[in-house]
Amino acid sequence: MLKTFKLMFTMNSLQSPNFFRIATKYNMNMDSSYYASYLVLLETSELANRVQTAWQHLESCDVCPLACGVNRLGGELGVCKTGANAQVSSYFPHHGEERPISGRMGSGTIFFTRCNLRCVYCQNADISQLGFGREVDSNSLAEMMLSLQRRGCHNINFVSPSHVVPQILAAVYTAAQNGLRIPLVYNTGGYDSVEMLRLLDGVVDIYMPDMKYGDDAAARKYSGIKDYPRVNQAAVTEMYRQVGDLSLDDNGVALRGLLVRHLVMPNNLANSEIIIKFLAEEVSKDTYVNIMAQFHPAFRAGDYLELNRRMTPQEYRHVINLAAVYGLSRLDQG
Numbered sequence: 001m002l003k004t005f006k007l008m009f010t011m012n013s014l015q016s017p018n019f020f021r022i023a024t025k026y027n028m029n030m031d032s033s034y035y036a037s038y039l040v041l042l043e044t045s046e047l048a049n050r051v052q053t054a055w056q057h058l059e060s061c062d063v064c065p066l067a068c069g070v071n072r073l074g075g076e077l078g079v080c081k082t083g084a085n086a087q088v089s090s091y092f093p094h095h096g097e098e099r100p101i102s103g104r105m106g107s108g109t110i111f112f113t114r115c116n117l118r119c120v121y122c123q124n125a126d127i128s129q130l131g132f133g134r135e136v137d138s139n140s141l142a143e144m145m146l147s148l149q150r151r152g153c154h155n156i157n158f159v160s161p162s163h164v165v166p167q168i169l170a171a172v173y174t175a176a177q178n179g180l181r182i183p184l185v186y187n188t189g190g191y192d193s194v195e196m197l198r199l200l201d202g203v204v205d206i207y208m209p210d211m212k213y214g215d216d217a218a219a220r221k222y223s224g225i226k227d228y229p230r231v232n233q234a235a236v237t238e239m240y241r242q243v244g245d246l247s248l249d250d251n252g253v254a255l256r257g258l259l260v261r262h263l264v265m266p267n268n269l270a271n272s273e274i275i276i277k278f279l280a281e282e283v284s285k286d287t288y289v290n291i292m293a294q295f296h297p298a299f300r301a302g303d304y305l306e307l308n309r310r311m312t313p314q315e316y317r318h319v320i321n322l323a324a325v326y327g328l329s330r331l332d333q334g
């Protein structure tokens with residue numbers, strides 16, 4: 001079954017009668033270089049199957065790699081403190097993302113409350129760790145997507161989605177039935193389950209993962225997470241397998257592909273070279289990378305002497321130079 005779907009995504013298959021029938025039925029723009037691949041999954045019932053499969057993972061939760069084993073459908077809560085419904089803190093057209101994501105009309109951003117990481121320097125700790133937001137069912141979440149599309153957003157941008165993949169799939173299923181047509185962006189801290197990501201194959205168009213740490217000990221100390229580099233690299237590898245390098249339309253807006261974010265930390269705490277080397281040698285030298293300079297000691301970072309400052313221009317330049325040395329040339333220019 002899955003093999004069949006993959007074949008449907010090749011360029012040749014875009015000329016197939018089946019694709020034209022689906023495109024016509026859902027009013028897809030045949031002149032555009034983008035088509036909503038999740039509509040193909042909707043048409044063939046595969047999207048419904050994915051929702052059902054994902055939902056089963058909530059019974060003994062392993063939706064993210066923490067694998068808490070709690071029954072979220074029965075009201076139990078794990079590390080992410082999220083039950084059967086997702087929680088959302090805000091949704092709006094975001095003009096401050098990378099240029100290919102925000103474009104001219106903005107990215108239709110939906111900020112999920114809570115997170116599976118517990119970064120001591122989190123800049124959105126009120127949302128991710130203190131729980132600011134409100135519970136929404138999948139119908140409400142679908143309506144948020146549709147309203148962002150009506151406002152002209154280029155895409156739907158799910159921020160901190162790793163702990164609510166089943167809820168996202170259910171909402172996409174409803175939204176697609178009711179007219180959703182724009183690309184979906186999975187904007188994640190990068191601690192994602194490969195099994196869950198496989199359920200998003202053909203649903204998500206643009207993956208935007210953080211690669212926070214090349215160093216396991218730093219991830220444990222500053223994000224309360226074990227084995228981050230291995231889990232993160234496996235997730236990014238799966239994302240790239242699904243969508244490849246970032247492709248843009250004639251206006252420079254992202255259609256499909258991988259966009260990696262790496263936040264440079266003071267005192268090289270992230271061990272950036274491991275990440276740069278991995279992307280260049282194990283993923284693709286054409287990976288679109290945003291090497292971010294905006295670290296500041298937010299939330300509880302002041303408790304750690306080595307984190308309690310911004311990084312220096314020299315520290316940032318060092319990582320930019322590393323990208324050049326390893327042959328990564330698609331760096332975000334802001």
Ligand code: SF4
Nearest residue numbers: 061064067068078080
């Ligand atoms: S999604 Fe939440 S409950 Fe499930 S394994 Fe991850 S942190 Fe635990």
